[in-house]
Amino acid sequence: MTSASEKRRILNEILESPEFKESKRYQELLVYLFEETLGGRVPKEFTIGIQFFGKDSSFDPKEDPTVRVYLNNLRKKLEHYYLTTQKFPPHKLTIPKGHYQVEFVATEERPPVHPKTSRSVLLASVILVVVAFVAGYIGGSSGRSSIEGIGANPIWREFVAQGSRPTLVVLGDFFFLYERRQDGTIGNFIRDLKINTPDDYKQVIKQNPEFAKRFVQSNFTYLRPSASWGLAQILPFLQHSGGGFSLKLASQFTVDDLKSNNIVFIGSFKTLYSLQNLLHVLDLDYTITPASVRISGGAGDSGKTFSPRDLKGGSYEKDFAVVAKGNGPEGSSLLFLLGFADSGVIEASRAVTDTTMLHEIQKRIPDASPLFFTLVVETEGLNQAIFKSEIQHLASIKSASTSPGPKQSDSSRSR
Numbered sequence: 275m276t277s278a279s280e281k282r283r284i285l286n287e288i289l290e291s292p293e294f295k296e297s298k299r300y301q302e303l304l305v306y307l308f309e310e311t312l313g314g315r316v317p318k319e320f321t322i323g324i325q326f327f328g329k330d331s332s333f334d335p336k337e338d339p340t341v342r343v344y345l346n347n348l349r350k351k352l353e354h355y356y357l358t359t360q361k362f363p364p365h366k367l368t369i370p371k372g373h374y375q376v377e378f379v380a381t382e383e384r385p386p387v388h389p390k391t392s393r394s395v396l397l398a399s400v401i402l403v404v405v406a407f408v409a410g411y412i413g414g415s416s417g418r419s420s421i422e423g424i425g426a427n428p429i430w431r432e433f434v435a436q437g438s439r440p441t442l443v444v445l446g447d448f449f450f451l452y453e454r455r456q457d458g459t460i461g462n463f464i465r466d467l468k469i470n471t472p473d474d475y476k477q478v479i480k481q482n483p484e485f486a487k488r489f490v491q492s493n494f495t496y497l498r499p500s501a502s503w504g505l506a507q508i509l510p511f512l513q514h515s516g517g518g519f520s521l522k523l524a525s526q527f528t529v530d531d532l533k534s535n536n537i538v539f540i541g542s543f544k545t546l547y548s549l550q551n552l553l554h555v556l557d558l559d560y561t562i563t564p565a566s567v568r569i570s571g572g573a574g575d576s577g578k579t580f581s582p583r584d585l586k587g588g589s590y591e592k593d594f595a596v597v598a599k600g601n602g603p604e605g606s607s608l609l610f611l612l613g614f615a616d617s618g619v620i621e622a623s624r625a626v627t628d629t630t631m632l633h634e635i636q637k638r639i640p641d642a643s644p645l646f647f648t649l650v651v652e653t654e655g656l657n658q659a660i661f662k663s664e665i666q667h668l669a670s671i672k673s674a675s676t677s678p679g680p681k682q683s684d685s686s687r688s689r
Contacts, residue, residue, distance in 0.1 A: 276365050276378045278312065284367055284378065293355045299462075300348055302326075307369065308376050317374035327462050338465050339448075339496055345374065428636070428645035429599065429626050430511050432536060432607040439536045439606065440517040443505060444549065446541015446619075447495035447523045451475070454490050463492050468563065470544045471525075495525050500616035504540035504623030508611075511627065512538075524549060536607040541619060543567070543612055552608060556598040557648060557671050565614045567596055569648050569667055578667055580650050582614055590656050593618035595663070597625055597649040600671055617655035621663055625651060639670045646671050 276284075285308050288294055294301050306326050310317045319341045323329040327340055335341060349369055356366055365378040427434075433441050449470050453461040469475050472491060479486045505521075512519040522531070524539070524547045531537070539549055543560050546553075553559065557570040557577075566581040580594045595611075595618040602608040611622035625631045639647055650667035653660055 280365070281308075281312065281367075281378055284365060288352070288355060288367060291355050293351050297351070300344075300351055303344060303348055304376075307374060308367075311376040319374065322374060337467060340463065340465070341374075343463075343496060345369065427511075427632065428642070429609075429632065432644060433538070433609070434511060434514045434516060436516040438516040439534060441512060441515050441519040442531055442535035442537055443508070443512065443519055443521050444524050444527055444537060444539045444541075445497060445501040445505065445521065446539065446545025446547075447497045447501075447525050448542075448545055449474075449495060449525065450492040451489040452492045454488055460490065463494075464489070465496075467544075470562070471547045495523060497523070498542065498616060498619075500613070500619040500623075501541045501545075503620055504611055507623040507627050508538065508540075532602060532604050532606050534604075536609075537602060538609045538611070540611045540623060543614055549610075552602060553598070553610070555602060556600045556608065556610065558596070558598055558610075567594060567612075567650070569650065569669070578650075580652075580666060582618075590654070591615045591617040592652075592654050593621075594666070595619070595621035595625060595649075595651040595653050597622050597651075598647075598671075600646040601644075613653075617653050617660060620655065621651055621653040621660050624660070625649060625663075634665065635668065638668050642670055 285304070288304070289301050294304070303326060306322075307317055319335045320333065322341045323333045323335060323338070324331075327344075329338070329340075349371070352368065364381055366381045368377050368379055369375070370377060432438060448465060449472070450463050450465050451469065452463050455461045466489075469478060475491055517536075520535075524541060524545050527548055529548070537549075537552075539546070543565075544562055558567065559570065560567040564581060566579055568577055568579045570577045580596075582593050593613050593615045595613050598608070598610045598612070600608055609626070611619065611626065613619040613622055635645070635647065635649070639645065647668065647670050649665070652662075652664045652666050654662040
């Protein structure tokens, strides 16, 4: 059992290290977690958000990942510290994943590691993880990756055909702001649910110039697990792409990407950024507040609107998964896998890789070539587990190659 004085000695050595000496905020966070643990309290995400980050009572950890992002970075700093330090204490300080209390575990003896060597080891480890991840899907001979000839699948035909364009997979990432302190320095980062792009931020500043004195754009974004999970679902199909594939965050997407790529988007409606301008091609419109998606009808048809209710019920989510495939500008093919919450994004990704759903689509839209359609699935789930999915809308859309239209008014797509 490590004594309290020994624990404080270990903490102080970490705080004085180059890894932490120049990161005052992470020093403060580590001290806070240390004192909470030492005082016999088990830190919770909500409590950390309120007590340490100064959030108000409306703080929702499911919508605002501030605590998780900071803790993930803190764990990385601790890992790097122990990889590069020349000191070998009998115990080391850790923060187990999924928990926020500090723990002290026995240190296994190891030979000194030069910082350059440690960085090489870390880089090699990342490469091995990526290779293993990809190889696992390429080598898999069972499951949806062997779906009756991926090239014959009408959902993916335009993306995997020999000689097809490269496919750019765009992952929806969330936009963040920094708080601006009174002395002009940058403080905590926050997420404002009504600000999802730099354009939204500029619009708020235009309406309320004082906002710029309190908040400034951050230099990073956040990717929800559902986008990564969706990528894993479609990866077996992309391995067969005739033109290959690449990845990009939605915040980095430009109109030039349409000139030579087919596009697959995975993410929340909140993370579309400039890709929202393509939705009119696919007969789609949406609002964030209140959450709703509208499928446009033909002439004289008012269309259909779907509005998820009670999106958050603890960790349990009710959502609508939206899949839309069509022709885009510059002769590109577009496939959008959308939801308002994680469960919607996950179900949308599952829908386009599932044989049962494919057969249902072909039954309702027979002899469609190319297969351009909109699909809405009502879904309920917990984390990555989907308990209920029911088709609420499925219809073909016309093949039309157009240029990205102007951004719709703020009133039609309010945040």
